[in-house]
Amino acid sequence: MPEGNADIIRLNGAEKHFGAVRALGGVDFHVGPGECVGLVGHNGAGKSTLMHMVAGTLVPDSGKIGVHGDTEDNYSVSRAQQLGIRCVFQELSLCPNLSVAENTRINHASLRGLSWRRKAADLIAAKLDEIFPGHSISASDIVGDLSIGRRQMVEVARAFTVTQDRLDLVILDEPTSSLDAHTAGQLLAFVRRFVAGGKSCILISHVLGEVLRNADRIVVMRDGKVVVADAADAFDRDRLVTAMGGAEARQKIAAQIAAAKPTASPLRVRARPAAQKDSTDLVACAGEIIGLAGLAGHGQTDLLLAIFTAASRARAGIEVTAPVALVAGDRQSDGIFPQWSIAENIGIRSLARLRSGVLISPQREAELAALWQKKIGIRTPDMNNNIFSLSGGNQQKALFARALGSDAQIVLMDDPMRGVDIGTKLEVYDLVREEAARGRTFLWYTTETEELDNCDHIYVFKNGRIVANLRRDELTEEKIIQSSFGDAA
Amino acid sequence: MTSVKSLLAKPWIWSFIGALLVWLATIAFTGGYGAGGMVTAALSLAVFTVIVGVGQMFVITLGPGNVDLSLPANIGLASAVAMKVMDGNDSMIAVGLLAALACGAAIGAANYLLIWALRIPPIIATLSASFIIQSIDISYGRGLQIKPPPGFADFANWQILGIPVLAILTVLFTIGAAIALQRMIYGRSVLAIGQNIRAAWLAGVNVGRIRFLTYTLSGALGGIDGALLAGYFRGANVDIGNEYLLASIAVVVIGGTSVAGGKANVPGVWGAALFLVLLLTMLNTFGVSAGVRLLLTGLIIVGVITAAGGQKAPR
Numbered sequence: 001m002p003e004g005n006a007d008i009i010r011l012n013g014a015e016k017h018f019g020a021v022r023a024l025g026g027v028d029f030h031v032g033p034g035e036c037v038g039l040v041g042h043n044g045a046g047k048s049t050l051m052h053m054v055a056g057t058l059v060p061d062s063g064k065i066g067v068h069g070d071t072e073d074n075y076s077v078s079r080a081q082q083l084g085i086r087c088v089f090q091e092l093s094l095c096p097n098l099s100v101a102e103n104t105r106i107n108h109a110s111l112r113g114l115s116w117r118r119k120a121a122d123l124i125a126a127k128l129d130e131i132f133p134g135h136s137i138s139a140s141d142i143v144g145d146l147s148i149g150r151r152q153m154v155e156v157a158r159a160f161t162v163t164q165d166r167l168d169l170v171i172l173d174e175p176t177s178s179l180d181a182h183t184a185g186q187l188l189a190f191v192r193r194f195v196a197g198g199k200s201c202i203l204i205s206h207v208l209g210e211v212l213r214n215a216d217r218i219v220v221m222r223d224g225k226v227v228v229a230d231a232a233d234a235f236d237r238d239r240l241v242t243a244m245g246g247a248e249a250r251q252k253i254a255a256q257i258a259a260a261k262p263t264a265s266p267l268r269v270r271a272r273p274a275a276q277k278d279s280t281d282l283v284a285c286a287g288e289i290i291g292l293a294g295l296a297g298h299g300q301t302d303l304l305l306a307i308f309t310a311a312s313r314a315r316a317g318i319e320v321t322a323p324v325a326l327v328a329g330d331r332q333s334d335g336i337f338p339q340w341s342i343a344e345n346i347g348i349r350s351l352a353r354l355r356s357g358v359l360i361s362p363q364r365e366a367e368l369a370a371l372w373q374k375k376i377g378i379r380t381p382d383m384n385n386n387i388f389s390l391s392g393g394n395q396q397k398a399l400f401a402r403a404l405g406s407d408a409q410i411v412l413m414d415d416p417m418r419g420v421d422i423g424t425k426l427e428v429y430d431l432v433r434e435e436a437a438r439g440r441t442f443l444w445y446t447t448e449t450e451e452l453d454n455c456d457h458i459y460v461f462k463n464g465r466i467v468a469n470l471r472r473d474e475l476t477e478e479k480i481i482q483s484s485f486g487d488a489a
Numbered sequence: 490m491t492s493v494k495s496l497l498a499k500p501w502i503w504s505f506i507g508a509l510l511v512w513l514a515t516i517a518f519t520g521g522y523g524a525g526g527m528v529t530a531a532l533s534l535a536v537f538t539v540i541v542g543v544g545q546m547f548v549i550t551l552g553p554g555n556v557d558l559s560l561p562a563n564i565g566l567a568s569a570v571a572m573k574v575m576d577g578n579d580s581m582i583a584v585g586l587l588a589a590l591a592c593g594a595a596i597g598a599a600n601y602l603l604i605w606a607l608r609i610p611p612i613i614a615t616l617s618a619s620f621i622i623q624s625i626d627i628s629y630g631r632g633l634q635i636k637p638p639p640g641f642a643d644f645a646n647w648q649i650l651g652i653p654v655l656a657i658l659t660v661l662f663t664i665g666a667a668i669a670l671q672r673m674i675y676g677r678s679v680l681a682i683g684q685n686i687r688a689a690w691l692a693g694v695n696v697g698r699i700r701f702l703t704y705t706l707s708g709a710l711g712g713i714d715g716a717l718l719a720g721y722f723r724g725a726n727v728d729i730g731n732e733y734l735l736a737s738i739a740v741v742v743i744g745g746t747s748v749a750g751g752k753a754n755v756p757g758v759w760g761a762a763l764f765l766v767l768l769l770t771m772l773n774t775f776g777v778s779a780g781v782r783l784l785l786t787g788l789i790i791v792g793v794i795t796a797a798g799g800q801k802a803p804r
Contacts, residue, residue, distance in 0.1 A: 308691070326691050334691055337684045339751050348681055348692045351674045359672040402692065 006069030007032050008169045008200050009054055009085065014063035016049050023049040025224040026063070031169060036191060036201045038215030038232065040208065041244055042449070042481075046224040047204055051171050054202070055087035056080035068168075081107075084168035086159045088175055093155065096144035100124055100154050103143055108163045127157040131190045132183055152178045156187060160194070170194070171202045176210065188214050206295055206484075208240055220244055241481050268410050268441040270319040271310070273303050275464035282459050282466060284441050286409070289432065291455030292445040294484040296415075299464030300445040304412045307443065311410070322441070325349055325408030327399050329415035329445075335399045336387055343369035343383040345398050349406040372401035377427055393424035400428055404435060411435075413444045417451065429454050449480060460484055500745025504760030507743075507793065508767050515771040525651060527770055532656040533646075533721070535762035539659055540714045541733050542740040542758040543666045544707030548611075549741050551700060552683040552750030555611050557707045559600055560737055562619035564730025566626040567592045567715030572635035572725040579640035586716050593712015594705050596622060601704035605697065611704075626727050637720045645720030655717065660759075667755035679703060683750030736765060743793050764793075 010030040016023045024046045031037050031054075041047050052058035053065065056077040065072050067083045080086075094103045101121035105111050111119045121139035128135050132153055143151060152175065159170050172191070176184035191201050191214060205211050211218060211232075218235055220228040220243040228243045265286040272281050282303065284290045292300040304326065309315060311324035328334030337345055347354055347365045354364045369383040376397045380390060387395060396416060403411050417425050433454060436442055444455060452458050458475055460468035460483040468483035496502055512531075516524040541560050548557045567589040575585035596618065603614035637645075647654045670676035678699045681689040690696050714733070719725035742748055743764065744757025768789060772782045 312695075325693065328688070328691060333685070333687060335688050337681055337688060337751070339680070339684050344677075348677065348689075348694070351677055355674070359668070360674065360677065362672075406693075 007066070008068060010066040011050070011053060011060070012064045012066075014050070014053055014060040014065070016053070016058065016061050022224050024053075024060070027221075027224070027226050029054075029219065029226065031200050031202060033168070033200055034195060034198045035216045036195045036203055036214060038211035038218040039202055039204045039221065040206075040211055040218065040240060041221035042447075045221040045244075047221055048173065049224075050221070051087065051173060051202065051204065054080075054169075055085060055089075055171060057087075081165055084166035085171075086167065086169070087171040087173070088156055088159045089173050094143045094151060094158075097142070099140050099142055100137060100146075101139040103154065104139075104158050104161060107158060108161065110164045123161050123163070124154070124157060127161045128153065131157050131160065132186050135183075148178045149180065149183065153183060153187075160190075167199065169200045169202070171204075173204045174206065175203070176205065176207065184210075208237055212237065212240070241478050244481060265439075266321070268320070268322055269307055269443065271303060271307050272317045273299055273461075273464055273466060274306070274317070275299065276466060280466045280469065282443075284410070284443055284457075286439050286441055287436055288457065289436050289442040289444060289455045291452040291458040292443065292461060293449070293452055293458050293480050294461035294467075296447050298461040298484070300461050301414050302464065303461075304414055304443060304445055307410075308412055320410065322409035323407050324410045324412060325403035325406045326412040326414065327403045327416045329413075329418045331392070331395055331399065334414070336395060338386075338388060340387060341384045342373075342378065342380060342387050342390065342398050345387045346372060346383075346401045346405060349402045349408075353407065368405055369401075372405050376401050376404070376431060397424060397428065400431070404431070409439070410441045410443070413442060413446075415445050415447055417446065417448065425451075452480070499754075499756075501754050501757030501760055503793075503796075504744050504757050504764050508760055508764040511764060511767040511771050515767065515774050518771075518774055527767070529648065529651045529653065531763055531766045531770065533653040534766045535759070536653065536655050536659045537714055537718055537721070538733065538736045538740055538762040538765065539663060539758055540710050540717070541707075541737040542744070542762060543663060543755065544710035545737040546741045546744075546746050546753050546755070546758055547670075547679055547703045548707045549738070549746060549748060550679050550683045550750055550753040551703055552686060553748075555683075555700075555750065556738065557597075557600065557615050557704065557711075558612060558734065559596060559615040559619040559622060560707070560711045561730035561732075561734045562622035562626065563593055563596045563708060563711035564715035564718065564733060565725075565727045566596070566622050566629070567712035568719035568725035568729050569626055569630035569635060569715075569727075570712075571716035572637055572719050573630075575638050575641060577636060577638050579638045582638060582641045582644075585641075586713065589712045589716035590709050591712070593715070594709040596711070597705040597708020598701070600708065601701045604704070605701070623727065630725065630727060635719070635725045637723060637725075641720045642723050645717055655721075663755050663759060670753060670755060675699065675702065680751055680753065683747075683752070685751075736762075739765065739790050743790065765790075 007030045012028055014024055014027045014029070027046070027050060029050060039047050049058060053060055056075050056079060059075070065075050067085070072079065095106070101117055101124060104124040105116060105120040108120065108123070125139050128137055135153060137146065137150055137154060143154065146154065156172070156175055160167070175187060179187065188210065191203065195201055195216070203211060203215055212235060215232045218230060218232050218240070219226055220240065222244060265288070267283070268286055269284040270281050282290065292303070294300060306315065306318055307320060308324055308326050310318040311320045337348065343365055346369050350368060351360060354360050354368065356364070366383070372378070373380070373383055378390070378394050378397050378401065380394065387398060390398065399416070417428070432442055444451070446452065452475060456472050458470045458472070458480070459466045460470065460480055462484050468479070470479060512527065515527065541564070545557055545560065548555050570592045571585040571589035574588040575581045600615050600618050603609050603618060604611050645655060670679070678689070678694045681692065681694050682696055682699060686696060715730060718729050722729065740758050740761035743761035744754065746753040746757065768786060769782070772785055777785070
């Protein structure tokens, strides 16, 4: 490659593991000057991990990073900043208690002296005017008082401001997720101007049309690897969806479940998301496994929590006819009691049944724990050991045991297989199907499309609403992606 | 040998060892004189700290930020209420005790109402409540010392073979509290909430009800404590509960209950209460001045908490 045209950044064979989970498995990725690279893929495909490496916030376990043609051995955030690489992350990074100008100053140490606040204000105001004409944001506004869309505008504009460091590459991770169509159009037009000026962008978006229209080159990721990288005009929507989803034949386990399903079982849950505009309901009957699909954070967990609340206190729009238990996906914050033994962690949902008289019977508690240790295969020498003596997958099994060992006829699962190894997953899938055959109802939110093969019926969520309602024989990965990536807001 | 080891692993054992060491130091100083009397006196006084300490323990176990700072004012008002209702009349003792209990429980329920309805942090809610309670007490009791009925005063000071009857009753009460903590749904729920309030909610614990019960329980125990104190010291007054603000929290912490919540034990409250009372007796015996005595008490409490906090979290 000629020296004058060196890549801004190049990663060769980048790998990253988080515990047993492989987030990136040997990725080659580069961005040249004057190009906009579109990056697409599912939740968990490894896009964010890759971008964290480009921005210097994560160090690869193995692989090489080169910037402007030189190999970087001690690459870091501050080094990336010096070399002209900026990132607008999905989780907004502005300080809510500071003003727009003060937030701008954080990235520009060269704004000094008594009038630094005015200098920062001028800098950010000029950039906002350039990107979003007619934006009506004042540099003295406190960020916490701005709407989420305006905050995102400030965040984006700040990344493009220049003082002493150079600026060559800006990573935009879902930059339009909180913007309306008009401002999103302004931003994308600016990105084109920026790229035409010889600078570069990486554009990550779940709105495939945005990527197809604005990127020069598109990189598709799946399961921690780059599966396709090609010029943008070589793609159309269908090719992109197929590349993301993996059109290869997947084993469908559940043909026999569909066959064995009783036709008219009693209704267990009828629920409508708060943001639903039409009269679509989520309906679950006894013995059914219902999948909640779509991109992460599009209202699936909210609906599960609403159903959970409705089980103890009546709530408009939600009908629940049996006791409910929830299996948390975020074990540490929603599930585990760190001081307690495995047995106590399992028993907490069933205390009323473990009593003899008014006292909790230690013997019954031990029996319940032993039963589920055997049934779900919790690998420990002693169920009285602390819950943290277990591996992550086994902790998750204990949470399943808590829910399945209870009197609950409805089990809500909030993406419970996050970061769980495949062996544990398969064991739990079997158990879930077995329990459903006995009449239990499962509502299963998952970000992993293969898990939906276990479901009888799938509801796809977008922006807090149900946008598609698929029977299992209609289920294809392409369909789910089509609905959840639909451009219609 | 193994039984000694498992005993040493109990978080409450250190408070008893501390109490024993202080007692030994004192009788070494006096040459063995007054050893038995000292124990009797310590038991009589420790009772009052234990009763409010148990209430405070349940509150603190609810998790970070949970504490009942209204106990001193509560004790003061309840002592006045009990004495006024008893009105020096032996036949009204039971009614008076019930009145004190109800008064305390009402204060506890009001505390939780402030915390829940106005979303005020417990530390502020109970502190501001205590100012209101104190004002009520001053206008209600007119700042006068109100005498208990003779029968009640005798009961509060009654001893059998040198053991205060009140202490025996309190031991029975604390056994009940320990069972409630470890073996009843209520106690399990408190421990669950203290470890992770969101996980407790998602595991089906009725978080609001349990927190309400806990603050009400703490208030009720403060109320009964106020009545008993007035009987023991033969008179109610506004300041009677003052020392129980620090003492109730100190016995919980010294006794091995986690300030971070979710981990509690009842025996430690006894050990710590005896330790504090004996410590004061020791310093008095050594003849140190009041200033030095307070200074040393503070330093020793800090030292014990530091040492007790040294144990590693299970993670």
